[in-house]
Structure formats: C-alpha cells, structure tokens
Amino acid sequence: MGNKKASSNKSSRSARSTAVVNALPSAESDEHKDENAVNREIAALLLNLHASREKGVDNYASVKETSPQSGDDIAIDLSKSNQSKSQCSSFVSTEDRVVGRCHPPTSVHSTTIITSVAHPPMAETKPVMSSHDGTLDLTKRASGDLEPPALFQGLSSLNDLERSQVSSMSSNYLLQNLLMGKMQQIVSGKATQADASKLLSSLVPSTSPSSQPGCKLSFPTKPLPAKALSLNSPINEAKPPASVLKSPLSIFSTTNCNSHSAAAAAAAFNGTGSPLTLPVLPTSPHPNVPRPGNQASQGSENKSANNIPLLCGQIVAQLNGLLFLVHSLNSPQIELNLESQLTAIYSHLQELVGTVEQVKQRQTEEPQDSKSIIKNEEETLPDQQMPYSHTRKSSPQRHLNGVGKEDKNLAFSNNARSSSNVINVPFPDVNPTKLSEESEHQVESSTNPSPNGKRRRGRPPKHSNLDGAGSGSGLNKRSRGSQDGTGEREPKMQHSSPSSEAQSSSCGFSKVSGNGSIGGKGIRNRVFCGECPGCLKNDDCGRCRYCKDKTKFGGQNRLRQKCLHRRCQMDTHRRRASQGTVNIGVGKKAPVSAMSEQHSRSFSKRTPRRSPSPNAIYSGVDLARLAATAAAELASQNQILSQQEANGQGNGISTNSDENTNSVEQSTQERDSPDHPPHNVSVKATTNANGGGGLSDEEGEDSRLGGRSQSRIDKWKAKHEAMLRLAEDKATANPVNENDAPVDEHVEEDQTEKSDDKLPTIPDIEANGVCINLDEDLLPSKPLTRHGASVQQALSV
DNA sequence: GCCAACGTTGGC
DNA sequence: GCCAACGTTGGC
Ligand SMILES: [Zn+2]
Ligand SMILES: [Zn+2]
Numbered sequence: 001m002g003n004k005k006a007s008s009n010k011s012s013r014s015a016r017s018t019a020v021v022n023a024l025p026s027a028e029s030d031e032h033k034d035e036n037a038v039n040r041e042i043a044a045l046l047l048n049l050h051a052s053r054e055k056g057v058d059n060y061a062s063v064k065e066t067s068p069q070s071g072d073d074i075a076i077d078l079s080k081s082n083q084s085k086s087q088c089s090s091f092v093s094t095e096d097r098v099v100g101r102c103h104p105p106t107s108v109h110s111t112t113i114i115t116s117v118a119h120p121p122m123a124e125t126k127p128v129m130s131s132h133d134g135t136l137d138l139t140k141r142a143s144g145d146l147e148p149p150a151l152f153q154g155l156s157s158l159n160d161l162e163r164s165q166v167s168s169m170s171s172n173y174l175l176q177n178l179l180m181g182k183m184q185q186i187v188s189g190k191a192t193q194a195d196a197s198k199l200l201s202s203l204v205p206s207t208s209p210s211s212q213p214g215c216k217l218s219f220p221t222k223p224l225p226a227k228a229l230s231l232n233s234p235i236n237e238a239k240p241p242a243s244v245l246k247s248p249l250s251i252f253s254t255t256n257c258n259s260h261s262a263a264a265a266a267a268a269f270n271g272t273g274s275p276l277t278l279p280v281l282p283t284s285p286h287p288n289v290p291r292p293g294n295q296a297s298q299g300s301e302n303k304s305a306n307n308i309p310l311l312c313g314q315i316v317a318q319l320n321g322l323l324f325l326v327h328s329l330n331s332p333q334i335e336l337n338l339e340s341q342l343t344a345i346y347s348h349l350q351e352l353v354g355t356v357e358q359v360k361q362r363q364t365e366e367p368q369d370s371k372s373i374i375k376n377e378e379e380t381l382p383d384q385q386m387p388y389s390h391t392r393k394s395s396p397q398r399h400l401n402g403v404g405k406e407d408k409n410l411a412f413s414n415n416a417r418s419s420s421n422v423i424n425v426p427f428p429d430v431n432p433t434k435l436s437e438e439s440e441h442q443v444e445s446s447t448n449p450s451p452n453g454k455r456r457r458g459r460p461p462k463h464s465n466l467d468g469a470g471s472g473s474g475l476n477k478r479s480r481g482s483q484d485g486t487g488e489r490e491p492k493m494q495h496s497s498p499s500s501e502a503q504s505s506s507c508g509f510s511k512v513s514g515n516g517s518i519g520g521k522g523i524r525n526r527v528f529c530g531e532c533p534g535c536l537k538n539d540d541c542g543r544c545r546y547c548k549d550k551t552k553f554g555g556q557n558r559l560r561q562k563c564l565h566r567r568c569q570m571d572t573h574r575r576r577a578s579q580g581t582v583n584i585g586v587g588k589k590a591p592v593s594a595m596s597e598q599h600s601r602s603f604s605k606r607t608p609r610r611s612p613s614p615n616a617i618y619s620g621v622d623l624a625r626l627a628a629t630a631a632a633e634l635a636s637q638n639q640i641l642s643q644q645e646a647n648g649q650g651n652g653i654s655t656n657s658d659e660n661t662n663s664v665e666q667s668t669q670e671r672d673s674p675d676h677p678p679h680n681v682s683v684k685a686t687t688n689a690n691g692g693g694g695l696s697d698e699e700g701e702d703s704r705l706g707g708r709s710q711s712r713i714d715k716w717k718a719k720h721e722a723m724l725r726l727a728e729d730k731a732t733a734n735p736v737n738e739n740d741a742p743v744d745e746h747v748e749e750d751q752t753e754k755s756d757d758k759l760p761t762i763p764d765i766e767a768n769g770v771c772i773n774l775d776e777d778l779l780p781s782k783p784l785t786r787h788g789a790s791v792q793q794a795l796s797v
Numbered sequence: 798g799c800c801a802a803c804g805t806t807g808g809c
Numbered sequence: 810g811c812c813a814a815c816g817t818t819g820g821c
Contacts, residue, residue, distance in 0.1 A: 546814090551812095
C-alpha cells in the first residue's frame with residue numbers, strides 16, 4: 001500500500017518537478033512561449049484546476065467564452081515537436097506512471113491519499129518557486145474570488161502558473177491521472193471493448209449527435225455536461241464547457257470504437273454544430289501549433305497501445321491549444337473558461353469511469369440497464385458538481401440517515417464521502433471490486449477492521465468449549481419482548497439500493513471497500529431498499545435462526561445477524577455470501593443474488609422479481625407453458641441465459657403460476673425433503689408468478705442449503721429463468737400478479753406466525769405457493785444437509 | 798467453499 | 810455505553 005502510493009507519488013512528483021524546473025527559465029523570459037512552455041502551462045492549469053474551482057464557480061459562470069478553440073489548435077504540442085514532445089512526453093509519461101501505479105485506487109481513499117501527497121511536493125518545489133507559495137495564491141484566489149482580473153493574473157503568467165503548480169501540485173492533476181489510469185485499466189481489462197465503447201458512446205451527450213458511427217448506444221443525454229455548464233451560471237450557455245465536455249467524450253468514444261487517429265478525435269472534438277459544441281477559435285492557431293491530425297496521431301500512437309492513453313494525449317493537446325489561445329488572447333475569461341472546461345472534463349471522466357465500471361459489472365445489456373446507468377449518472381452529477389460550484393457543502397448524502405423506508409433515493413456513501421471529505425475531489429467511486437485489491441493498499445485512512453488478533457476469529461473448534469462463552473455482549477439480556485416491532489431500529493443507511501447499487505456497490509462509484517461487498521467502508525453496508533417486504537417489516541420474527549440468536553429472544557448473540565425475514569431482498573451482498581445454500585423447506589433455491597443484480601433495475605421500477613419457488617418454476621409443466629408462451633423468444637432467452645450463467649446464478653422466476661402444478665411440486669418436494677420433517681417447517685405461500693416479488697429473499701437466506709452442484713439443474717434453471725423473464729417481460733405488459741407481493745408478505749408472516757404453534761405436517765400452500773421455511777425455530781440448529789437439498793432438487797427435477 | 802463465530806462499526 | 814448487525818476469520 002504505502003509503497004505503491006509513495007512510489008506513485010514520487011514518480012509523478014519528480015516528473016513534475018523536473019518539468020517545472022525546466023520550464024521556469026523559458027517561461028519567465030519569453031512572451032511567446034515555445035511549446036514546451038505551453039506544455040508546462042497546461043500541466044500547471046491542470047494542477048490549478050482544483051484551486052480555480054474553489055475560487056469560484058461564479059467566475060466560471062461569469063466567464064463567457066470569448067474564443068472557443070478550433071480542433072486544429074487542440075492537438076498541438078503533444079505529438080509534434082520532439083522538444084515539445086519530450087516535454088509532453090514527460091508530462092504524459094507522468095500520467096502514465098501515475099496511472100499505472102494508481103490503478104486500483106480510485107476510490108475515496110485515493111483522494112485522501114492524493115491530498116496528503118500534495119503537500120510534500122510543495123516542499124520540494126519550493127526552492128524552485130521564487131517567492132510565494134502556491135498555497136497562498138490558491139488561498140487568495142479562493143478567498144478572493146475574485147475578480148476575473150485577479151484570477152487572470154494568477155493564471156495568466158507562466159510564473160504564476162508554475163508557482164501554483166508547484167505549490168499546489170493540486171490534487172486534481174493526480175486525480176485526473178488516476179481517473180485516466182482507471183479508465184485505461186477498465187478498457188484494457190475488458191474482454192470486449194465493445195462494452196466500453198458502448199458506454200462511452202452512451203455517455204456522449206445526446207444533445208450533440210455523435211459523429212461517430214461506430215459507437216452507438218443511444219443514451220439519453222447525459223446531464224453531466226449540461227449541469228456542469230449550468231452550474232456556473234445561466235450565462236454559461238456559452239457552450240464552451242459543454243463543448244469541452246463533449247469533445248473529450250466524443251474523442252474518447254472514437255478512440256475506443258475505432259481507435260481513430262487523433263485527427264478523428266480532433267475532429268470530434270471540434271464538435272458538432274450543436275450549440276454546445278466547442279466554440280471555434282476566432283484566433284488562428286498558434287504558429288507553433290502543429291496540425292492536429294498529425295500531432296494527435298503521433299502522440300497517441302507513441303503513447304500507448306491503448307486508446308485511452310490517446311485520450312489523455314488528446315486532452316493534453318487540447319489543453320495546450322487552449323493555452324495558446326489564452327496567451328494570444330490574453331484574456332482572463334478564456335482562462336476561466338479553460339478551467340471550467342477542464343473541470344467539466346474531469347467530472348466527465350469520473351462519470352465515465354463509474355459508468356464503465358457499472359457496465360462491466362452488469363454486463364447486461366438490457367435497456368433498463370442503460371436507464372439505470374443514466375440515472376446513476378444523473379444522481380452522481382449533482383454531487384460532483386457540488387464541489388465545483390460550492391467548494392463544499394456538508395454532504396447532502398447524509399440524508400441517508402433520515403431515509404425513511406419510502407425513501408428510495410439513496411445517496412451513496414461513497415459519493416457523500418468524496419464530496420464531503422476531500423477538498424473537491426469528488427472522486428467517483430470506481431469499481432469497488434476490482435479496484436479493491438489495490439485500493440486497499442492505499443486505503444490507509446479508511447477504517448481498518450484490523451482484527452486485533454486478540455482472539456481467534458472463526459468459530460471455535462467443535463471440541464472447544466468456547467461456545468458457552470458467547471460474545472461479550474450481554475448474553476442474556478432479554479430486555480425486550482419477544483417481538484418488539486417498535487424497538488427495532490430500522491437501518492438508516494443504505495448504501496446500496498438496487499439502482500444505486502450499480503453505482504455504489506458495484507459500480508458505484510466508489511466502493512470504498514476493498515472487498516467485493518457493496519458498501520463503502522466507512523459506513524457499514526446496511527441494505528435497506530425500503531420496498532421489499534423484508535425492509536418493510538419492523539419486527540423480528542423471533543423464529544428464525546438469527547432472531548433466536550438475539551439476546552432478546554434468549555439467544556447467545558453469537559450469530560448477530562439480522563432477522564431473516566427482515567433482510568432486504570435487494571441485498572446482493574448477503575445473498576452472494578449465501579449463494580449455494582438451499583432452502584430448507586424447499587428444495588434448492590435459486591440464488592437470489594443474480595436476480596437482484598440483474599433485476600435491480602427492474603426493482604427500481606417496483607417490480608422486484610423474485611424467485612418464488614424454484615421447484616415450481618422448474619417443473620416441466622411450467623416449462624411447457626412458458627415455452628409455449630415464450631417459445632418465440634428463444635434467442636433473447638439465450639442471451640439472458642448466457643448472462644445469467646455468467647453471473648452464475650439462476651433466478652427462479654415463476655411467470656405463470658399454475659397453482660396446481662406448483663402446489664403439487666411443492667408437496668412433492670417437501671415429501672422428499674428428508675432433513676426437515678414437515679412439521680418443523682413453516683410453509684409460506686409465495687405469490688405467484690412473475691410479478692410477485694416476493695419475499696423470497698428470506699427463502700434464499702434460509703434456504704441456503706443446497707444450491708450447489710446441479711449442473712443439469714442449473715441449466716434447467718437458466719432456461720427456465722430465461723423463459724420466465726421473457727414471460728415476465730410480456731407479463732409486464734399484462735400485469736399478472738404484481739399486487740400479490742405485499743399481500744404475500746402479510747400472508748407469509750401470518751403463516752409464519754401461525755406456524756410456530758402449529759404442527760405443520762402439511763405445509764400450507766397458497767396459490768402458487770412455494771413452501772419456504774424461514775423459520776428454523778423448531779429445529780434446533782440442525783442444518784439441513786445439502787444432501788437433502790440436492791435430493792430434493794433431484795426429485796423436483 | 799460454507800458458514801458459525803466474533804470483532805467491529807455506526808447510530809443512538 | 811448500548812445495540813443492531815456488518816464484515817471477516819478460520820474450522821470444517
Ligand atoms: Zn427472524
Ligand atoms: Zn429491501
């Protein structure tokens with residue numbers, strides 16, 4: 001961890017410092033700066049972005065774009081002259097290195113790290129800096145806010161820039177590098193770039209018709225750019241920022257899609273005619289400026305095999321172009337503009353990263369996905385923007401605490417943190433899971449669940465006597481009544497919502513946590529979608545294993561887990577953990593997680609899909625029906641299956657419920673189930689078919705025993721699921737049973753409650769009912785063996 | 798690879 | 810400090 005960080009920092013730092021040093025002489029003296037100087041300036045600008053942001057969005061807003069750039073200008077230095085190249089290369093290389101090092105850490109931690117890093121460089125650089133610290137400058141600016149002129153001065157002169165650069169070594173630069181690196185990783189990592197391209201293309205604001213033929217996802221417009229622009233002020237309509245944003249995106253997409261040469265990118269950059277398009281430079285490009293096409297292409301090619309580096313180069317080139325313009329024009333406004341644009345780019349990059357991550361994880365192509373993604377982006381935007389517009393607000397995200405059940409909007413802890421904690425760095429969470437490994441390295445600041453080592457963690461060996469010891473917490477407190485609904489707190493925070501999950505957890509922007517788990521570290525992941533039956537329940541059932549374990553129910557508090565009935569069904573995290581387990585009462589259970597993940601979007605719709613009874617679903621009859629109904633759509637199904645399989649999960653979704661068939665099967669299952677005598681098992685009837693979403697989560701949890709080894713079964717499942725889905729999709733058109741869900745819950749509860757008392761030899765089955773046993777109560781903790789489950793499954797199949 | 802056990806977090 | 814329950818460990 002530390003090592004990597006340090007090294008990365010070092011490398012980047014050193015590179016910069018050297019660059020700075022070199023730059024000084026030339027820059028100071030000459031009005032017309034050679035390319036090198038320009039490059040340096042660019043770097044400085046990047047570095048300064050952060051500071052500038054702080055200063056004020058207002059300024060940006062006020063700024064009107066005097067001169068936009070032409071694409072030609074953009075490409076400028078990067079590739080062009082060797083000298084400039086060397087400079088550039090150093091610059092770029094720095095990025096690369098940083099990227100390489102940093103890959104993993106995109107998360108908040110990284111931000112923190114960055115910030116921490118920033119200081120040292122200053123010290124180093126100080127000698128170089130003649131007079132005042134960049135910090136001062138920054139602060140002044142920030143505080144001053146200044147008039148444009150003030151800003152202008154600061155920015156305009158190279159010296160100033162350099163100083164600021166030196167002093168601040170602003171986090172932005174690093175951040176950008178990190179982002180880029182991340183993106184690069186992502187892209188490279190993807191088996192198919194197509195996905196990336198899709199994302200990218202999707203990201204491209206719809207407002208501007210993307211020129212790129214290759215990429216085509218039409219996403220609805222991405223609000224980001226607009227917001228960024230708007231953010232500043234109405235004045236902003238001046239397209240620049242938008243154009244800027246757009247341009248990078250377009251470039252990006254192009255690169256990805258076609259691996260175009262820079263020229264193409266440049267062209268894209270120039271923008272389409274849309275109002276947002278990048279304004280063209282009134283001024284002729286700087287003489288030194290090389291032709292965009294050539295330069296860009298060279299630079300990109302040289303830099304790396306990946307397209308992404310190209311992107312970086314492009315950006316740099318653009319920046320250079322901007323600088324030239326700025327110098328020629330020498331107007332503060334332009335600079336401001338530039339900054340704003342850079343900022344926008346930055347934000348955009350962040351989004352891209354997040355999006356890419358999401359896509360990666362999902363790998364689902366459903367239209368819903370796209371929607372969700374967009375949604376997420378939108379959500380994220382405000383956060384990101386916030387920093388820009390107002391340096392900092394208390395994290396709005398806190399609302400999580402207040403989240404009522406109904407409140408679906410979940411802030412992502414990540415975002416919240418990022419916004420709140422680090423200066424500006426709205427570091428979007430990158431992919432938690434993948435990054436996690438390395439990110440962990442860097443995560444120093446984050447809480448460490450470092451095990452004390454005091455005590456051995458796992459379950460005590462069977463022979464050990466520890467069991468009696470129990471946890472430190474009061475063993476026998478039974479303060480509360482067996483069921484206190486009121487007493488129970490509902491989780492206040494939820495990091496992952498189905499939709500949000502994509503971001504926060506999976507894609508979410510940052511999952512801070514290194515583990516694949518959804519949540520960030522700081523806040524424990526509590527899953528609370530607010531919609532699912534589990535979330536709606538206030539009371540512990542008192543019967544499930546975990547309830548029994550609770551001290552209030554006389555338990556030893558060893559397991560310390562949430563009541564199974566109260567678990568959020570959307571909680572993928574837990575489910576994953578539990579995958580493979582089989583339902584006690586029921587035969588196998590399709591792992592829910594897949595459902596949750598895939599259908600998370602749907603969930604947002606409020607049509608959570610659950611896997612009612614796997615058995616029922618898999619019954620031949622149902623299949624036949626489904627087949628009949630959905631036969632037409634095999635192709636689509638296949639895709640779905642593939643996806644599901646990829647996920648490794650099957651969701652049992654019962655589209656058509658034949659009560660008869662289901663009931664029959666259930667009965668059979670139960671009969672078969674060796675482990676649990678029926679009486680012990682409480683049966684619940686789940687809702688029917690498709691819509692019902694039910695409560696099955698509980699099932700999943702409870703029924704963990706045996707989902708394993710069922711190659712055949714799995715296939716069946718997959719098929720069934722696919723079919724079911726299709727059916728569901730159709731069903732959505734004809735809502736079959738969506739109403740059931742809530743009802744079902746009640747039913748279940750009732751039944752469960754009843755079950756306590758009753759002897760259930762025969763499970764109650766309602767309609768489609770699936771028998772699920774949430775309550776193991778009666779059974780002391782006898783775990784059902786998987787064998788039983790497998791057997792059941794086999795039978796069922 | 799599963800899952801009981803338990804350290805630990807975070808809201809109150 | 811209490812409490813719920815999350816995240817991780819290590820026995821199996
Ligand atoms: Zn319970
Ligand atoms: Zn829920």
